[in-house]
Amino acid sequence: MIEILIFVLGIAVLLYVLLGGADFGAGIIELFSGKKGIDIISKAVAPVWEANHIWLILAIVILFNGFPLIFTTITTYLHIPLFIVLLGIVFRGAAFTFRYYDTIKDNSHKYYTQSFRISSLITPFFLGVNLGAIILGKLPANFDGTFYDIFVSPWFNFFTFTTGIFLTLLCGWLAAIYLIGEAHEEESYLIFAKISRTFFILLILSGLGVFVIAEMYGLHLFSRFIHSWIGIASIVVATLIIPFLWKNIKRRNCIQTRLLAGIQTACIITGWFAVQFPVMIFITDGSHLTVWNSKAPDRTIDLLVYALIVGILLILPAFAYLFKVFKFEVNRNDDISQSL
Amino acid sequence: MDDFLAARLQMTVSFVFHIVFACIGMTMPWLMFVAELKWIKTGQKVYLNLAKAWARGVAIFFAIGAVSGTVLSFELGMLWPKFMEHAGAIIGMPFSWEGTAFFLEAIALGIFLYGRNRVNKRIHLASGLVVGIAGVLSGIFVVAANSWMNSPAGFDWVNGQAINIDPVRAMFNKSWFHQALHMTIAAFASTSFAVAGIHAYMLLRHKGNDFHRQALRIALGIGTVAAILQPFSGDFSAKKVAELQPIKLAAMESLFKTAQSASLVIGGIPNVKEEKIEYALHIPKLLSFLAHGDFNAEVEGLDKTSKENWPPVAIVHFAFQIMVFMGMLMMGAGILFLIFKFRWKENLDKRWWLKTLVLLTPAGFIAVEAGWIVTEVGRQPWIIYGIMKTRDTVTPMPGIQFSLYTITLIYILLTFLVFWLMRRQILAIHMDHQNFNTHD
Ligand code: HDD
Ligand code: HEM
Numbered sequence: 001m002i003e004i005l006i007f008v009l010g011i012a013v014l015l016y017v018l019l020g021g022a023d024f025g026a027g028i029i030e031l032f033s034g035k036k037g038i039d040i041i042s043k044a045v046a047p048v049w050e051a052n053h054i055w056l057i058l059a060i061v062i063l064f065n066g067f068p069l070i071f072t073t074i075t076t077y078l079h080i081p082l083f084i085v086l087l088g089i090v091f092r093g094a095a096f097t098f099r100y101y102d103t104i105k106d107n108s109h110k111y112y113t114q115s116f117r118i119s120s121l122i123t124p125f126f127l128g129v130n131l132g133a134i135i136l137g138k139l140p141a142n143f144d145g146t147f148y149d150i151f152v153s154p155w156f157n158f159f160t161f162t163t164g165i166f167l168t169l170l171c172g173w174l175a176a177i178y179l180i181g182e183a184h185e186e187e188s189y190l191i192f193a194k195i196s197r198t199f200f201i202l203l204i205l206s207g208l209g210v211f212v213i214a215e216m217y218g219l220h221l222f223s224r225f226i227h228s229w230i231g232i233a234s235i236v237v238a239t240l241i242i243p244f245l246w247k248n249i250k251r252r253n254c255i256q257t258r259l260l261a262g263i264q265t266a267c268i269i270t271g272w273f274a275v276q277f278p279v280m281i282f283i284t285d286g287s288h289l290t291v292w293n294s295k296a297p298d299r300t301i302d303l304l305v306y307a308l309i310v311g312i313l314l315i316l317p318a319f320a321y322l323f324k325v326f327k328f329e330v331n332r333n334d335d336i337s338q339s340l
Numbered sequence: 341m342d343d344f345l346a347a348r349l350q351m352t353v354s355f356v357f358h359i360v361f362a363c364i365g366m367t368m369p370w371l372m373f374v375a376e377l378k379w380i381k382t383g384q385k386v387y388l389n390l391a392k393a394w395a396r397g398v399a400i401f402f403a404i405g406a407v408s409g410t411v412l413s414f415e416l417g418m419l420w421p422k423f424m425e426h427a428g429a430i431i432g433m434p435f436s437w438e439g440t441a442f443f444l445e446a447i448a449l450g451i452f453l454y455g456r457n458r459v460n461k462r463i464h465l466a467s468g469l470v471v472g473i474a475g476v477l478s479g480i481f482v483v484a485a486n487s488w489m490n491s492p493a494g495f496d497w498v499n500g501q502a503i504n505i506d507p508v509r510a511m512f513n514k515s516w517f518h519q520a521l522h523m524t525i526a527a528f529a530s531t532s533f534a535v536a537g538i539h540a541y542m543l544l545r546h547k548g549n550d551f552h553r554q555a556l557r558i559a560l561g562i563g564t565v566a567a568i569l570q571p572f573s574g575d576f577s578a579k580k581v582a583e584l585q586p587i588k589l590a591a592m593e594s595l596f597k598t599a600q601s602a603s604l605v606i607g608g609i610p611n612v613k614e615e616k617i618e619y620a621l622h623i624p625k626l627l628s629f630l631a632h633g634d635f636n637a638e639v640e641g642l643d644k645t646s647k648e649n650w651p652p653v654a655i656v657h658f659a660f661q662i663m664v665f666m667g668m669l670m671m672g673a674g675i676l677f678l679i680f681k682f683r684w685k686e687n688l689d690k691r692w693w694l695k696t697l698v699l700l701t702p703a704g705f706i707a708v709e710a711g712w713i714v715t716e717v718g719r720q721p722w723i724i725y726g727i728m729k730t731r732d733t734v735t736p737m738p739g740i741q742f743s744l745y746t747i748t749l750i751y752i753l754l755t756f757l758v759f760w761l762m763r764r765q766i767l768a769i770h771m772d773h774q775n776f777n778t779h780d
């Protein structure tokens with residue numbers, strides 16, 4: 001049962017990074033895509049952002065129901081960066097909604113757009129900082145120490161900043177890939193294709209940065225990767241895909257492009273899970289929280305898994321339908337905002 | 341400010357904000373659905389306009405409800421880690437069901453909002469219904485989690501650890517039914533009255549406007565049913581509280597001494613130091629009857645518990661009085677509406693009646709906030725009633741007042757912005773509609 005739960009957790013994280021990430025990224029690349037881009041982005045994101053965002057909730061619920069100790073450890077030590085993420089989520093959601101639904105187009109739209117972009121940039125960065133702190137594993141075992149030692153230094157360092165940058169770039173890149181398929185005109189297609197290339201190169205650089213800086217902090221991420229066959233496999237697959245991805249972007253096969261980008265992201269997440277497993281959170285004194293020593297009692301896990309299975313059976317078809325109606329009929333040019 | 345107080349206040353601010361959007365999220369889809377149904381049945385364009393106008397509102401509130409809810413799910417762990425460490429495994433289940441319901445709701449809402457021209461009529465209407473059902477279900481699931489804090493069940497508490505955990509029994513604890521029922525009706529009553537008030541206001545400014553008249557009819561119809569049912573469900577809740585949490589009831593009523601044939605206290609100012617209530621109206625024996633169905637029954641007072649385990653009596657007392665007062669006002673308005681509808685129809689267009697409805701716009705939401713304060717503050721000092729004290733579960737993280745100030749500021753700002761945006765929307769819709777009338 002616990003295996004299923006971890007699997008679903010992984011899927012939720014993956015989907016949040018993919019869909020929610022593309023969502024955040026859309027706000028980031030607005031900075032580079034001009035006025036045309038903004039229109040496309042607004043329309044592309046509106047029908048799905050709400051549903052995209054729920055993968056985060058799902059992950060949180062799985063954590064606090066199935067692994068309460070892990071949830072509370074994270075929320076205690078990473079209180080500050082999490083709080084910033086929350087502020088970002090609130091601002092982003094509000095700004096986007098206001099911008100989309102406010103029919104009166106005046107100066108206020110400037111402010112909506114500005115808050116939307118800033119929060120789209122800050123939120124994934126701090127999400128990345130949180131993830132970085134979990135990977136780095138410098139959480140103290142108890143509360144003896146200064147405020148800085150306990151509540152700041154575990155997440156305030158170059159490693160977590162690098163993971164923050166990495167995640168931000170990943171979001172931007174995913175968004176560009178996603179928006180290529182939403183662009184119906186040559187001009188905007190070229191813009192998004194260019195952005196996707198730039199972000200991809202930066203992404204690879206920051207990815208290398210993560211490994212290098214990890215060594216500086218005594219975290220041998222690279223050797224952990226090559227000691228796990230899943231880790232190796234995920235690196236190999238991700239690399240092999242690159243040429244195909246380029247080709248498909250050129251040929252404008254937007255569905256294939258999205259799929260390949262999705263697989264690459266899945267490789268990143270799988271690789272990370274593989275090197276971390278079964279530890280979820282590293283504690284400095286070695287009392288690591290693993291999947292096994294922090295899980296809820298069996299009965300809770302069983303019921304959670306049943307709920308998830310029923311939920312998935314209901315949700316997946318509905319989700320597929322939503323995407324079919326709005327996303328895969330890319331050549332339909334009707335304006336969805338007409339239905340409001 | 342000490343961190344414990346700051347954490348409590350932050351929790352309060354976050355909930356006070358979220359619950360408004362939650363109520364709207366549970367109710368508006370139904371109003372929308374009714375309008376849509378009428379449009380399909382009658383083919384009158386005014387219902388279509390109404391469904392569209394309401395749908396815009398729903399989309400805005402839905403988004404803000406979702407982000408403020410996300411904040412809450414993190415806050416449970418960020419402010420009360422020791423609580424979540426134990427409670428997570430026990431009450432996570434309703435949250436996971438809530439997640440499912442919410443997911444379906446978001447998907448169906450996407451289809452309802454944006455799919456009018458893309459999917460066929462039946463699917464479109466059905467998606468509206470799914471939004472409504474899922475919204476109510478998510479409300480019920482979360483309240484189940486909360487009711488467990490009032491009536492802990494489904495585990496054994498041994499040496500500070502929960503063992504033999506049974507999430508099903510935890511979810512269907514002794515408080516869940518009355519709370520879920522009362523909350524659901526509250527959502528309908530509060531939102532419908534607020535919507536009715538807004539359209540009544542517009543009717544005062546634009547006399548006889550068909551759009552607002554139809555809107556008012558639908559909203560007030562639903563609101564009336566809820567407002568009349570609510571005091572009955574409240575009475576049922578009070579009986580349950582008398583049985584399960586007698587101290588909370590004593591605080592609600594400021595009953596300092598256990599008494600037979602206790603009298604019902606209306607209004608008044610509790611004086612906790614001298615353990616008495618001043619300036620109150622007493623109705624002999626009624627409390628005994630309301631709490632236990634017998635005019636001579638004994639009602640437990642605060643003296644059954646040592647003072648350190650008392651909730652803040654005055655807050656609970658005032659909040660309860662406010663809720664009941666609002667409930668009575670709304671029930672009164674509902675009854676008047678029925679009388680006018682079946683007997684003196686001409687009154688429904690009278691200005692004084694519309695003005696009354698405008699005054700009642702916030703009544704339901706005030707009652708909802710007050711009711712939650714009764715429930716949550718009345719449970720203090722316990723976070724899990726009789727098992728775990730709130731103070732023992734607060735986060736070790738210092739400086740919570742800063743996040744409290746930030747959250748408070750942001751939510752105040754957002755409240756203003758949402759109000760401002762709704763005003764703009766309503767005015768814009770109204771302009772469109774005027775054009776529509778003249779062109780027709
Ligand atoms: C429109 C809103 C509304 C209205 C008109 C009323 N209530 Fe209420 N009440 C709520 C909205 C609410 C609530 C916000 O929804 C609460 C908080 C927790 C809950 O289950 O419902 C609540 C709680 C609540 C509780 C505490 C339940 C518990 O802690 O388990 C009692 C005893 C009552 N109510 C009783 C009443 C009575 C006697 C009313 C008579 C008019 C009344 N309520 C009107
Ligand atoms: C009595 C209390 C509550 C009620 C009735 C309630 C009800 C609701 C409803 C109806 C929605 C949907 C919003 C909409 O449709 O506009 C919602 C959203 C949400 N609520 Fe609450 N809620 C309550 C308390 C809580 C609590 C305690 C939490 C967290 C621990 C929470 C977490 C959420 C989340 C995360 C969402 C957004 C869902 C998402 O984006 O996936 N709520 N709530």
Ligand code: HEM
Nearest residue numbers: 348351352355356359482485486712716717720722723730
């Ligand atoms: C939406 C309606 C709700 C409102 C308005 C509300 C209001 C409040 C208030 C005023 C407090 C502070 C009490 C005090 O410290 O004196 C509080 C505390 C708390 N509430 Fe609620 N609450 C709501 C629903 C819920 C739900 C559904 C849950 C959980 C599942 C919940 C969990 C908590 C927790 C964990 C605390 C902190 C501990 C405590 O003070 O008891 N609340 N809430």
